[in-house]
Amino acid sequence: xxxxxxxxxxxxxxxxxxxxxxxxxxxxxxxxxxxxxxxxxxxxxxxxxxxxxxxxxxxxxxxxxxxxxxxxxxxxxxxxxxxxxxxxxxxxxxxxxxxxxxxxxxxxxxxxxxxxxxxxxxxxxxxxxxxxxxxxxxxxxxxxxxxxxxxxxxxxxxxxxxxxxxxxxxxxxxxxxxxxxxxxxxxxxxxxxxxxxxxxxxxxxxxxxxxxxxxxxxxxxxxxxxxxxxxxxxxxxxxxxxxxxxxxxxxxxxxxxxxxxxxxxxxxxxxxxxxxxxxxxxxxxxxxxxxxxxxxxxxxxxxxxxxxxxxxxxxxxxxxxxxxxxxxxxxxxxxxxxxxxxxxxxxxxxxxxxxxxxxxxx
Numbered sequence: 001x002x003x004x005x006x007x008x009x010x011x012x013x014x015x016x017x018x019x020x021x022x023x024x025x026x027x028x029x030x031x032x033x034x035x036x037x038x039x040x041x042x043x044x045x046x047x048x049x050x051x052x053x054x055x056x057x058x059x060x061x062x063x064x065x066x067x068x069x070x071x072x073x074x075x076x077x078x079x080x081x082x083x084x085x086x087x088x089x090x091x092x093x094x095x096x097x098x099x100x101x102x103x104x105x106x107x108x109x110x111x112x113x114x115x116x117x118x119x120x121x122x123x124x125x126x127x128x129x130x131x132x133x134x135x136x137x138x139x140x141x142x143x144x145x146x147x148x149x150x151x152x153x154x155x156x157x158x159x160x161x162x163x164x165x166x167x168x169x170x171x172x173x174x175x176x177x178x179x180x181x182x183x184x185x186x187x188x189x190x191x192x193x194x195x196x197x198x199x200x201x202x203x204x205x206x207x208x209x210x211x212x213x214x215x216x217x218x219x220x221x222x223x224x225x226x227x228x229x230x231x232x233x234x235x236x237x238x239x240x241x242x243x244x245x246x247x248x249x250x251x252x253x254x255x256x257x258x259x260x261x262x263x264x265x266x267x268x269x270x271x272x273x274x275x276x277x278x279x280x281x282x283x284x285x286x287x288x289x290x291x292x293x294x295x296x297x298x299x300x301x302x303x304x305x306x307x308x309x310x311x312x313x314x315x316x317x318x319x320x321x322x323x324x325x326x327x328x329x330x331x332x333x334x335x336x337x338x339x340x341x342x343x344x345x346x347x348x349x350x351x352x353x354x355x356x357x358x359x360x361x362x
Contacts (some may be wrong), residue, residue, distance in 0.1 A: 015057075027357075072350040072356060079117045084108065086138050090191060102172045102180035105323045107145045109111075109163045114284070114357065115140045115252055119259035121349040122273055125342055128263020135195035136207055136258045139188035143215055144251060146181040146188075147224075153177060157229070166213070185215070199262055205260045214254035235313035241282070243313070248288070249281025256350075276350065279335035284357050286328045290316040290321065291361070332358045341346025 057116040067085055091103050116137035123133035153174060154158040160170055179311035191206060196204045217318040223246030230243065256277035260270045293316050315324040335354045 018287050070352055072164050072349075072352045075349055075352075076113075076117060076356075079120055080113045082134065083113050083116045083137055083141065085118075086134050087141055090138050090142075090195075091187070096181040096209070098172070098176060099179055099183060102168055102176045103184055103276075105171055106162070106168045106180065107142065107148050107184065109165055111141075113141065113162055113359070114353070115144055115255040118252065118277070118280075118350070118353060120254045121257045121353060122259030122265075122277075123263035125273070125346045125350060126260050126263040126265035127346075128259075128265075129198075132197070132199050133259050133262045135191050136262055137255075139192045139211065139256050140251070140258070142184040142188040142191070143211065147251070149177050149181040149184075156224075196262070196346075203261050203264075206261050210254050210258050210261065214250040219246055219250040219254075223250070231312055235318070237318055240313050240315065240318060242357055244282055244285040245278070248285040249278055252281035252284060253277040269342075272341055273342075274351075276335045276338040276354075279331045279338075279358055280354050283328055283335065283354070285329040285360060286324060287333065289316055289362065290324055290328070292316075293321065328358060 030109060065209060069345070071271055087107055091100060091107055093100050093104060116217075119137045119140055120130050120133050124130055133287045142160070148162055151157050152162055153169055159167055161167060167177075168180055172180070189211065192204065192208055196207075215221065224245050226239070227243045230239065235243075255272060256273050260273045265273070292314065320337065332354050336351050339351050
């Protein structure tokens with residue numbers, strides 16, 4: 001069976017062509033699977049007091065019982081509500097009020113919750129209970145929010161807007177923003193260690209190690225420092241991939257792997273999901289690079305064209321926009337290939353989430 005992409009024509013026809021071209025080039029190698037792609041448009045995902053991701057999924061009819069009809073919009077909305085409620089509880093507004101206000105300001109500002117939802121999906125895929133992964137999902141959002149707060153600082157990317165709101169250092173001040181990020185990072189590990197229940201303590205330790213590796217000097221920080229040192233310089237594709245794998249992909253990979261660890265996954269399952277997540281993580285950044293030059297600041301919720309203005313290396317800059325789209329098409333196919341070894345019903349969320357990442361508009 002050949003790969004087949006079903007994509008609404010408005011706004012996605014270009015990427016659709018790349019999927020079809022990739023399908024033809026890889027038909028013999030990829031004959032065992034059939035994939036359904038989706039495009040996303042913004043709607044209000046849920047009516048709660050906390051900001052929710054704006055998502056609308058056009059659901060295709062199922063082509064293969066391995067990947068049954070699946071309501072991704074409902075899935076994301078349900079998971080996001082649970083995660084947002086847990087985050088609200090994890091960081092109460094208490095003394096010292098200014099630091100907790102700053103932490104909550106960025107942590108509860110909405111966002112797609114992709115990493116935490118992937119964590120829950122991976123946990124359930126290997127047979128775990130969602131509730132056991134909620135503390136890890138919260139920790140992932142804390143770490144991710146810390147990285148955004150620090151990334152937006154004048155000494156880093158110097159951005160004024162994030163998720164459609166003034167960045168943390170604009171809403172408060174630089175000193176408070178630094179401390180808010182620091183507090184969220186430390187709270188993330190405390191939360192996993194202190195709130196994980198009904199999980200073998202050895203698996204909790206594995207999760208802490210995975211998270212520490214993803215965010216430290218061989219993970220997110222490594223990508224960030226190389227990115228900063230590369231501004232205004234000629235960067236090769238290999239160097240660009242190193243930056244994105246470490247700055248973006250590592251934490252997303254940790255999200256999936258930690259979910260599988262907490263859910264009781266065996267070594268083979270964890271390694272297959274690691275490969276899936278590594279491709280989705282790089283895909284996320286490739287799409288980010290494309291959106292930076294194709295979408296408006298209003299739609300992105302942050303400053304569009306910032307990478308180009310700061311002479312940063314991006315996939316569209318090094319490969320051209322069309323080749324970057326082709327690369328994105330290849331990554332999503334490689335990612336979902338790893339799911340062929342799992343139960344189709346349980347794999348459906350991760351399958352569809354990969355395409356959600358590919359077709360997001362912000």
